[in-house]
Amino acid sequence: MKLNSKIPSGPLSEKWDKHKFELKLVNPANKRKFTVIVVGTGLAGGSAAASLAELGYNVKNFCIQDSPRRAHSIAAQGGINAAKNYANDGDSIRRLFYDTIKGGDFRAREGNVYRLAQISNNIIDQCVAQGVPFARDYGGLLANRSFGGAQVSRTFYARGQTGQQLLLGAYSALSRQIGSGKVKMFARREMLDLVTENNRAVGIIVRNLINGDIEMHAGDAVVLCTGGYGNVFFLSTNAMGSNVTAAYRAYKKGALFANPCFTQIHPTCIPVHGDYQSKLTLMSESLRNDGRVWAPKDRGDKRRPDQIPEAERDYYLERRYPSFGNLVPRDVASRNAKAQCDKGKGVGETGLAVYLDFRDAIKRDSKEVIEKKYGNLFAMYEKITADDPYQTPMMIYPAVHYTMGGLWVDYNLMSAIDGLFVLGEANFSDHGANRLGASALMQGLADGYFVIPYTIGGYLAGVTPDKTPASAQIFTDAAKKCSERTKRLLSIQGKKTVDDFHKRLGLILWEYCGMSRNEQGLIKAKDMIAELREEFYQNVLVPGIDKDLNQSLERAGRVADFLEFGELMVTDALNRKESCGGHFNEAFQTEEGEALRDDENFCYAAAWEFTGEGKEPTLCKEPFEFENVKLTQRSYK
Amino acid sequence: MSGTNRINLTLKVWRQKAGKSKGNLAEYQAKEISTDMSFLEMLDVVNEYLTLKGEEPIAFDHDCREGICGMCGAVINGRPHGQEKGTTLCQLHMRHFKDGETVFIEPFKAKAFKNIKDLIVDRTAFDKIIQSGGFISANTGGAQDANAILISQKNADLAMDAAACIGCGACVAACPNASAMLFVSAKVSHLTLLPQGKPEAAARVTAMVNTMDDLGFGNCSNERECEAECPKEISIANIARLNREFIKAGFFKS
Numbered sequence A: 001m002k003l004n005s006k007i008p009s010g011p012l013s014e015k016w017d018k019h020k021f022e023l024k025l026v027n028p029a030n031k032r033k034f035t036v037i038v039v040g041t042g043l044a045g046g047s048a049a050a051s052l053a054e055l056g057y058n059v060k061n062f063c064i065q066d067s068p069r070r071a072h073s074i075a076a077q078g079g080i081n082a083a084k085n086y087a088n089d090g091d092s093i094r095r096l097f098y099d100t101i102k103g104g105d106f107r108a109r110e111g112n113v114y115r116l117a118q119i120s121n122n123i124i125d126q127c128v129a130q131g132v133p134f135a136r137d138y139g140g141l142l143a144n145r146s147f148g149g150a151q152v153s154r155t156f157y158a159r160g161q162t163g164q165q166l167l168l169g170a171y172s173a174l175s176r177q178i179g180s181g182k183v184k185m186f187a188r189r190e191m192l193d194l195v196t197e198n199n200r201a202v203g204i205i206v207r208n209l210i211n212g213d214i215e216m217h218a219g220d221a222v223v224l225c226t227g228g229y230g231n232v233f234f235l236s237t238n239a240m241g242s243n244v245t246a247a248y249r250a251y252k253k254g255a256l257f258a259n260p261c262f263t264q265i266h267p268t269c270i271p272v273h274g275d276y277q278s279k280l281t282l283m284s285e286s287l288r289n290d291g292r293v294w295a296p297k298d299r300g301d302k303r304r305p306d307q308i309p310e311a312e313r314d315y316y317l318e319r320r321y322p323s324f325g326n327l328v329p330r331d332v333a334s335r336n337a338k339a340q341c342d343k344g345k346g347v348g349e350t351g352l353a354v355y356l357d358f359r360d361a362i363k364r365d366s367k368e369v370i371e372k373k374y375g376n377l378f379a380m381y382e383k384i385t386a387d388d389p390y391q392t393p394m395m396i397y398p399a400v401h402y403t404m405g406g407l408w409v410d411y412n413l414m415s416a417i418d419g420l421f422v423l424g425e426a427n428f429s430d431h432g433a434n435r436l437g438a439s440a441l442m443q444g445l446a447d448g449y450f451v452i453p454y455t456i457g458g459y460l461a462g463v464t465p466d467k468t469p470a471s472a473q474i475f476t477d478a479a480k481k482c483s484e485r486t487k488r489l490l491s492i493q494g495k496k497t498v499d500d501f502h503k504r505l506g507l508i509l510w511e512y513c514g515m516s517r518n519e520q521g522l523i524k525a526k527d528m529i530a531e532l533r534e535e536f537y538q539n540v541l542v543p544g545i546d547k548d549l550n551q552s553l554e555r556a557g558r559v560a561d562f563l564e565f566g567e568l569m570v571t572d573a574l575n576r577k578e579s580c581g582g583h584f585n586e587a588f589q590t591e592e593g594e595a596l597r598d599d600e601n602f603c604y605a606a607a608w609e610f611t612g613e614g615k616e617p618t619l620c621k622e623p624f625e626f627e628n629v630k631l632t633q634r635s636y637k
Numbered sequence B: 001m002s003g004t005n006r007i008n009l010t011l012k013v014w015r016q017k018a019g020k021s022k023g024n025l026a027e028y029q030a031k032e033i034s035t036d037m038s039f040l041e042m043l044d045v046v047n048e049y050l051t052l053k054g055e056e057p058i059a060f061d062h063d064c065r066e067g068i069c070g071m072c073g074a075v076i077n078g079r080p081h082g083q084e085k086g087t088t089l090c091q092l093h094m095r096h097f098k099d100g101e102t103v104f105i106e107p108f109k110a111k112a113f114k115n116i117k118d119l120i121v122d123r124t125a126f127d128k129i130i131q132s133g134g135f136i137s138a139n140t141g142g143a144q145d146a147n148a149i150l151i152s153q154k155n156a157d158l159a160m161d162a163a164a165c166i167g168c169g170a171c172v173a174a175c176p177n178a179s180a181m182l183f184v185s186a187k188v189s190h191l192t193l194l195p196q197g198k199p200e201a202a203a204r205v206t207a208m209v210n211t212m213d214d215l216g217f218g219n220c221s222n223e224r225e226c227e228a229e230c231p232k233e234i235s236i237a238n239i240a241r242l243n244r245e246f247i248k249a250g251f252f253k254s
């Protein structure tokens, strides 16, 4: 398939303005004739549904949770970026653009990222108008902090609950539209398929999670805002319900999946402590501003940390990266922690952890100062581990956190299927091979509040409303297929639980398609996943019936899709014979052990096209063109 | 993780089939539970066991497992979210339980929260209250610069304190009258403390309180149970603020 990114021509800073002017408009009286389906109520979905309804469209909004307010976005802690330059420290739209492109290791589109930086400022204005209680200075102005290695203070925050407050802002705008009848809310629904007609999205099939009914919903456009697929690894910092199903089903209907192997592993999470563990908890990356990361110099050193003398500790980040020290980017910090543990120098019961030590910071600044900065994080750590980080170093280990890959979209955020738009973490567009801190919230809200309201008009202006109603045969056929899939899962009645398979899939991916990858391992993983999938369809045990609230069945459906999607990740990783951002192929590294890009051969988005069950997908390339930035090699020495 | 232990517990869990109005307490053994597990991980272990035995696992709501989405919640030994102060059920750890203990696990019970299945209840009434007025009417686009209106740090902090509510419903489950006053007052406070929320303050509080009454929540009679059980430690000072706002709204109307 030939990909057309539809990036407007002209100077970078004028593209979006020009494009907005050129997009066709739907006249106000006609807007109410259109129905838009929005799947997801996170920052992307909530903001899109509310904004589209405000414009006059009829919106049907869906989410898995019992309330739109509970989408996974609620858990984001650190903050949201914007190029306001309130701190007067040299920030600008251009700098935010450049940092994001560079942070993504030059694997994103200039046009999209520039637009994101431009819109960032409107987001903060909009959120303040809605009553988001951002942190403020004594004088009553908005406070900023620096975050995620940025050299300027451009991050807005609401204590450690920025995602919660932004989402509650979007949720309140959405609630207002639900109250007024413009949005019809369908909570506790899971999208199981996309309905298409001549490569045009015309609706979705969902399962009502309370009674198991399969429902058909028609719309003139479908907007997927279903989040990331980090849970393919089983253990991640994502909410338990996060999944790939909606995006993967769209892929099978003709949307392309771009860069699925680009996953972000966050270095500072609470380590795994048992095989019953259900999820991993992120400890804010701000801790690395004061904590020192170390591991014992000797392998298998089982002494308590306070009994390991200074000379027998290896502050490996400070040693290897004298100028950045503990503040190297996420991917570098993560890989180094893994390397220590692989050498047998890991600590804790499992040997899969390193220390993050505040002893010296407390000595230097006093306990009070450290408490003021990190008190809530220390308390959270203690709640989970029963260890007191003021007394003994924290134990940390990397964990899957965010997925840069996602459905391929053009500048209008439309996928390869007409009328199927993809927003937020579910698309691939803005973060390249690595996402910077505090930029996912920005992207979700940019897409929902300020991009889709314009670009969807450009599409709908050329569409006849309600062309394919839910009574059409294609809906009944699609619904039937969904019921058959559920019935099949229930009928296997094997001997192993759904979680058992999910955990095993996670381990394969973590081992071979995680922080560092090599060809041999990836080839092996591909076979292992195929075998596991086969075993799943012979031996999974899903209790209960379909016409009931059945959480095992819900998980089984998601794991079935993960079992196919995991293989696509591996295929993508195998294809990309270079290292960039979150994708570290051991065969491609600099002498310093840094990711070595191959801009000549791999400066493209790898968008995969489904070609049929059991068949290898086709690779479609969208080359990235850089007219405004120079591609450079990262170095943190 | 210092001092990991294994404990055995007897669970008495509320089981209720979907669509049925009655349920009962069933007894299960939770064996070899690591004290590092969270309460929900303990339930996961029991559910794996039940599944393999051919029984239906216990249905319970959860998502973030970090104490922020508000999806989890059950009454543990008579207390919503369990005995630990300021803690959601997903953040409650098994080290707070003793080997050999019997633990009662029941759903939130309130007239306005119908049981759906086992420990899962319907809290959409909370959404309806917000839909009736728990927002600031500010359409997307057209907002002025975010720093155009100053907000004192004190008010921003107070607003944030109230906005920390996760909408879990424990306050309703804890209240002898099943009142939703703490939840409603948190939203009213958050928005009226901010200058942007002032223009609609009277209409908001009136609509939200009326909707709360219509949905079958009880009255507040100052029992303070809500504050004691709230996992986000929302203060009942918010209820006093709501009452002032409500009186003010009525006063201006008449």
Ligand SMILES: Cc1cc2nc3c(=O)[nH]c(=O)nc-3n(C[C@H](O)[C@H](O)[C@H](O)COP(=O)(O)OP(=O)(O)OC[C@H]3O[C@@H](n4cnc5c(N)ncnc54)[C@H](O)[C@@H]3O)c2cc1C
Binding pocket: A039, A040, A041, A042, A043, A044, A045, A062, A063, A064, A065, A070, A071, A072, A073, A074, A075, A076, A077, A078, A079, A080, A162, A163, A189, A190, A191, A192, A225, A226, A227, A228, A237, A238, A239, A242, A243, A245, A246, A282, A401, A402, A423, A424, A425, A426, A437, A438, A439, A440, A441, A442, A444
């Ligand atoms: C612990 C943590 C901390 C983070 N901190 C930050 C931070 O400080 N700053 C930052 O910028 N980013 C942060 N991130 C990343 C950021 O939170 C996410 O990328 C972002 O919130 C994703 O938003 P979204 O709207 O795309 O999707 P989500 O918020 O994941 O929403 C997905 C929605 O889709 C629905 N859905 C999914 N599948 C289906 C289906 N099949 N059918 C129906 N509905 C479905 C869900 O119910 C939900 O409503 C953090 C992430 C984590 C895990």
Ligand code: SF4
Binding pocket: B164, B165, B166, B167, B168, B169, B170, B171, B172, B182, B183, B186, B229, B230, B231, B232, B233, B234
């Ligand atoms: S006030 Fe507290 S208990 Fe009530 S819903 Fe909010 S967070 Fe839960």
Ligand code: FES
Binding pocket: B061, B062, B063, B064, B065, B066, B067, B068, B069, B070, B071, B072, B073, B088, B089, B090, B091
């Ligand atoms: S599962 Fe989200 S608050 Fe407990």
